[in-house]
Amino acid sequence: MKRAIFDAKTRLLMRNDRRAFEVMVRNERLGGAAFEELSRGAATRIALHAFDSSPFYRELYAGAGFGREDVAEAGNFSALPVVTKAALRDAGDAVLSMTVPSSRALVSQTGGSTGSPLRVRNDQAAPTAAMWWRIYRWWGVHPADDMAFIYRRLRQGREALVYAAQWWPSRHLHLDARAITDDAIETFVRDWQRVRPRLLVAYVEGATAVATHLARTGRTLPTSAVSVTAAMLQPGQRALLESVFRAPVFDTYRSAEIPWIAAECEQHEGLHVAGDQRLVEIVDDAGRAVDAGTEGSVVVTDFSNEVFPLVRYEMGDRSRRLDGACACGRVFPRIAPVQGRLADVVRTPSGRRITGGLSGLFLGDPGAIRQMQVVQAADYAVTIRYVPTTPGGARDAAATAVRALRTLLDDDAVAVSAMEVESIESQGGKARLVISHAPDAP
Ligand SMILES: [Zn+2]
Numbered sequence: 001m002k003r004a005i006f007d008a009k010t011r012l013l014m015r016n017d018r019r020a021f022e023v024m025v026r027n028e029r030l031g032g033a034a035f036e037e038l039s040r041g042a043a044t045r046i047a048l049h050a051f052d053s054s055p056f057y058r059e060l061y062a063g064a065g066f067g068r069e070d071v072a073e074a075g076n077f078s079a080l081p082v083v084t085k086a087a088l089r090d091a092g093d094a095v096l097s098m099t100v101p102s103s104r105a106l107v108s109q110t111g112g113s114t115g116s117p118l119r120v121r122n123d124q125a126a127p128t129a130a131m132w133w134r135i136y137r138w139w140g141v142h143p144a145d146d147m148a149f150i151y152r153r154l155r156q157g158r159e160a161l162v163y164a165a166q167w168w169p170s171r172h173l174h175l176d177a178r179a180i181t182d183d184a185i186e187t188f189v190r191d192w193q194r195v196r197p198r199l200l201v202a203y204v205e206g207a208t209a210v211a212t213h214l215a216r217t218g219r220t221l222p223t224s225a226v227s228v229t230a231a232m233l234q235p236g237q238r239a240l241l242e243s244v245f246r247a248p249v250f251d252t253y254r255s256a257e258i259p260w261i262a263a264e265c266e267q268h269e270g271l272h273v274a275g276d277q278r279l280v281e282i283v284d285d286a287g288r289a290v291d292a293g294t295e296g297s298v299v300v301t302d303f304s305n306e307v308f309p310l311v312r313y314e315m316g317d318r319s320r321r322l323d324g325a326c327a328c329g330r331v332f333p334r335i336a337p338v339q340g341r342l343a344d345v346v347r348t349p350s351g352r353r354i355t356g357g358l359s360g361l362f363l364g365d366p367g368a369i370r371q372m373q374v375v376q377a378a379d380y381a382v383t384i385r386y387v388p389t390t391p392g393g394a395r396d397a398a399a400t401a402v403r404a405l406r407t408l409l410d411d412d413a414v415a416v417s418a419m420e421v422e423s424i425e426s427q428g429g430k431a432r433l434v435i436s437h438a439p440d441a442p
Contacts (some may be wrong), residue, residue: 001172006077006144018363020127024134027276028330035275035331042303043279044074050309051098051314057309082287082299083313085087089118095308096121105307110256120257121308127171131260131277136199138265139225139250148173150206171195175186177206185213187378189221198224208371211244222246229254232340232359232433236389251337258302258310262335270322270334273440277303281312282321282334292323297342297358298335314340346376346433348411351440359433361401362386373424374405374434381415388420
């Protein structure tokens with residue numbers, strides 16, 4: 001019934017999104033060569049649009065020696081300069097396209113948890129609805145199904161009423177990730193049992209907090225699919241969420257700047273890039289592509305934001321490309337779940353910076369812990385704080401992790417220890433993998 005009403009409503013009101021959705025579902029199954037051509041064409045087109053209409057990009061590309069014909073040449077795309085968050089912040093409105101009507105610009109603010117906030121614009125004309133409809137379909141969820149959300153922002157008053165009317169007759173439950181108290185969770189659980197949502201969409205930390213509370217009293221909240229975002233999903237967290245929500249967990253990669261970048265399919269073998277809408281490159285410090293399997297910096301191009309072009313935009317995250325085809329048969333390339341932030345760095349007194357491998361310290365026994373965090377003091381001493389799956393049950397795994405970290409650091413002057421904790425602190429629903437108070441060596 002709900003699906004039928006949704007169908008009628010979108011036929012009437014969202015004709016463009018429906019059309020985009022049908023094309024997107026077909027694009028997943030293109031042949032390899034046809035997909036490459038689509039991707040290359042879209043990347044070149046948006047870079048040229050940026051050059052032609054955004055003063056920021058015109059100056060950036062011209063300054064690097066690229067003329068209009070060079071930008072129009074598909075083979076040059078991966079040599080175009082990478083755009084950083086700091087550069088966008090400094091450029092301000094110079095990033096905006098001069099040819100796209102400003103009425104299409106939707107303001108989106110990125111979180112300030114890893115630096116100062118950045119104000120970007122999403123494009124109202126982008127087929128964003130179709131993008132999430134398609135990904136929900138990978139999970140067996142229909143956009144009209146009842147859903148629950150654990151988010152960092154709640155709609156209030158009139159905005160909440162408009163939202164509910166828009167979604168009628170589908171029901172959406174919300175829990176504010178910034179204020180997860182036992183009382184708030186109990187209210188959420190009561191609403192859940194009344195609505196029985198088919199999908200939970202949540203920040204990793206929010207979902208973990210709710211699941212931990214329920215697991216303590218042996219309760220479950222069955223649903224069909226759980227989708228998480230905004231932080232690294234640690235293996236123990238996935239196991240906890242699957243046991244409480246009795247459903248597969250789908251990791252997603254998205255941001256305020258670029259929504260719906262990548263998501264897991266039913267195979268759970270990495271995240272498929274929504275490759276007809278975005279290009280994801282994994283690059284080294286010089287902006288050059290690294291081999292599949294090698295960890296590097298994530299650089300994303302959004303094909304569908306013409307208002308505020310994001311071309312070769314450095315996300316500030318680390319990941320790696322996965323080789324080979326996915327068993328699901330979709331042509332879209334895959335990346336490993338995001339392995340932490342570029343800012344997740346442990347330092348040694350001798351001046352080394354360790355950025356990779358930290359997320360894998362417990363890989364020998366991933367089920368032993370729910371979550372961990374590496375904390376480095378000002379004197380370089382490192383503590384692995386971890387939440388065990390059962391109290392006292394991860395001492396061996398922690399000892400192994402300490403040894404693994406000592407090997408990574410390769411510096412006897414750095415003290416390494418492990419500490420069992422009840423929870424890992426998060427800021428606004430996001431927990432950092434590494435917190436370092438140590439200075440860069442002189
Ligand atoms: Zn797949």
